Amino acid sequence: MASVTSLTASVDQRLATALQAALPDAGSADPLLRRSDRADFQANGILALAKKAKANPRELAGQVVDALPADDVIQDVEVSGPGFLNITVTDRAITANLAARAADDEGRLGVPRAEHPGTTVIDYAQPNVAKEMHVGHLRSAVIGDAVVQILEFTGESVVRRHHIGDWGTQFGMLIQHLIEHPHELDHGEGDARDGQTAMSNLDRLYKAARAQFDADEEFKTRARRRVVDLQAGDPETRARWQKFVDESKLYFYSVFDKLDMEIHDEDVVGESGYNDMLDETCRLLEESGVAVRSEGALCVFFDDVKGPDGQPVPLIVRKSDGGYGYAATDLSAIRDRVFRLKANTLLYVVDARQSLHFRMVFETARRAGWLNDDVKAQQLAFGTVLGKDGKPFKTRAGATVRLEDLLDEAVERASAVVREKARDLTEEEIAERGTQVGIGAVKYADLSTSASRDYKFDLDQMVSLHGDTSVYLQYAYARIQSILRRAGEARPVAHPELELAEAERALGLHVDAFAETVAEAAAEYAPHKLASYLYQLASLYTTFYEKCHVLNADTKAQKENRLFLCDITAKTLHQGVALLGIRTPERL
CATH class of the missing domain: 3.30.1360.70 (Arginyl tRNA synthetase N-terminal domain)
Structure with a gap:
């Protein structure tokens, strides 16, 4: 249609x-x-x-x-x-337009696909190999996933990229320790192969390797040499490194599964994925004059980037010892995404603290001709997750909050809210709804705030039935489903000939704005604009529900038309919330 x-x-x-x-x-x-x-x-x-x-x-x-x-x-x-x-x-125009949206046989509610879709590569959800995911990893994953869903819905071809597989000094340390203690990550027959066990093993090994690295200068030297071996492709070193990656992915995937996000192996491309391109990237930059040698390192300089001493701060592409920094990998990734994947847009959902690095990388790529008017790169810089005190979110002991602990607590709080309201739900259904409500609450709290702003992580507010929360949206949807079930023989039917009450008009006009909101959220990579629209939609539905009798309407036609308004609102809520990566239970 x-x-x-x-x-x-x-x-x-x-x-x-x-x-x-x-x-x-x-x-x-x-x-x-x-x-x-x-x-x-x-x-x-x-x-x-x-x-x-x-x-x-x-x-x-x-x-x-x-x-x-x-x-x-x-x-x-x-x-x-x-x-x-x-x-x-006219009232007729409002109802007729909504009827046309409801009749969309593709279920898109009349939302158009982009006239000229392109290919967007989006880099998001970037946990660190051999380290636990913490609250700082939440925003990249949640914002990136929502942007992917919104762009794909508008017809854009989206390539996901997850930067998992760094190799730096810490990997030389870990690999060298594993070589010298080869059975540290072994699994016995029947041993659990779950994410948490994998993370416990990695954490234990990391602490042991760090203690040896800090205490033993000779080990420290061996570890640093091992990084060079890793980048040079030494088979034994690469095999040990791959063991860390595989063990880490077991854990990462279990956390992403809790977040109700899909991560696929083919989308996981870390530094290792661009290793064979690094030398050529440096050669191209040097031959074109974009990069110059300075004190043995290959650098790119910028007039407007200076340190506290007023001296230029360069982007170091290759270090004086021949090792490659993050810049070489990021520039190689741009070449791969532009020339092999034929991307029109490169998006990086990365902490705002990395803004200077990406500004320098993008400018370098522009000077080299890899980015131009036809191919753009943009960082979707996000702010910090704060505690109720307005400071970066930490545990009472001052440690970084584990992401799994945070998600588990959200589900526990949400399950209590669901249980309190539940009338005809089994314990199994309460647990399922509690998970959907809890994870939805965490995601929505993030997505309802502009990505560039910090936001306070307040679980009490997140799982509240009142105010701008996903729970409010989910209960609005479940309430509509309850009304539709109780309607019996009466069906939702649009009646354009009927006059509309003020609350009906307000609701209908807002539902009709769904397509424009999705287009705006896609064009600006702004999930918070869709979240704001959905909260207003649920609020307008609440007003409509309070002021307009549905099941006890004055006439059959009015009842059918109001059931139709309920139904099109529910479909819009369901689709909009899904684009944010949140589920809408049929009963709550």
Whole structure:
């Protein structure tokens, strides 16, 4: 089915045509249409156009009104102030548009696919090999997954990338320790192969290796040599390194599974994936003059990047000892994503503290010609997770909070809320709903805040039935499902001929804005805009539910139409919340 033209787009198109008729020399004039509290819409573009044409704005507004077509979309237009237009659409247009969305046989609610989709590579969910995931890993995973879902829904071809597989000094330390203690990661027959056991083994080995590294200078030297062997592709070193990666992935995947996220092996590409490209990347940068040698290292300099002493701070692509830094890997990854994967857009969901590094890497790639007007790279920099005290989230002892502990507590709190409200749910169903509500609460708290801002992690607020929480959205959806079940023989049927109550109009107009909201969230990589839309949708539904009798409506047609409004709202909530990676239980 073709996409449905929203009421905003329909009104905008009619106004643009009327403006063209009133001011033929204005070209394609923008009416500057927006939603309004005074009417359904307000057009603010006439004042600027009148000034340009040296015309009286109120007279021009009147001419535009006269030129509007007489049809079933616009009911009334009022000229106010210096040429503003307050526009009210017909009840028929609202219901008819929603009916067209409901009739979408693809289940997309009339949301169009992008006219010119491209290929986006998105780098997100980047835990550290051989280390436990902590609260700092939460945002990259949650924001990245939501952006992936939203972009794919709009028709974009998305390639996921998870930077798992670093190798640096710590890996030389770990591998050397494992070579000297070869049975540290062995598994006996019948030993558990779950994520938590894998992490316990890695943690034990890491502590032992760190103690040896700090206490033994000769071991420290051997460990550093082992990093060079790793980058050079020494078979024994690579085999030991792969053992760490495989053990870590067992653990990572178990945590991502708790987060209700899918991570696939083919999408996991760390530093090792670009190792064979590093030398060529350096050669290309040096031959083109983008990088120069400085004190034995290969560097890129920037006029606007200086240290506290006023001296230039370069991006070091290759160190003076011949080793490669993160910059060489990141630049090689850009080459791979642009030339092999044919990406138009590169997104990096990475902590804001890495902003300078990425700014330098992107500028280097632009100078080299790998990024240009046709291929863009952007960091989706995210802020810090804070505790209730407004400081970086830590345990009472001051340690970093383990991500698994945090997720388990969220599920426990949510299960208590579900149990308190549950009427006909079994213990198994309470546990299932508790997981969906708890994980949804954690994700939504993150996604309802602009990614660039810090946010406070407050589980009590997150699992609240009141306020801007995923639980509020989930209960709104479950309430609608309950009404639809209790409707008996009555079915949701749209009746465009009916007049709508104020609460029905407000709800219907907001549902109709779903497609535009999804498009905006996709274009700006802004899941928080979709979250805000969904919270307002649930709030408008609550008002509708309180003010408009559904099952006890005055007539059969009104009952069917209100059931239809319930149904299209539920479908919109379900689809929108799914794009944020959150589930909507049918019963709560």
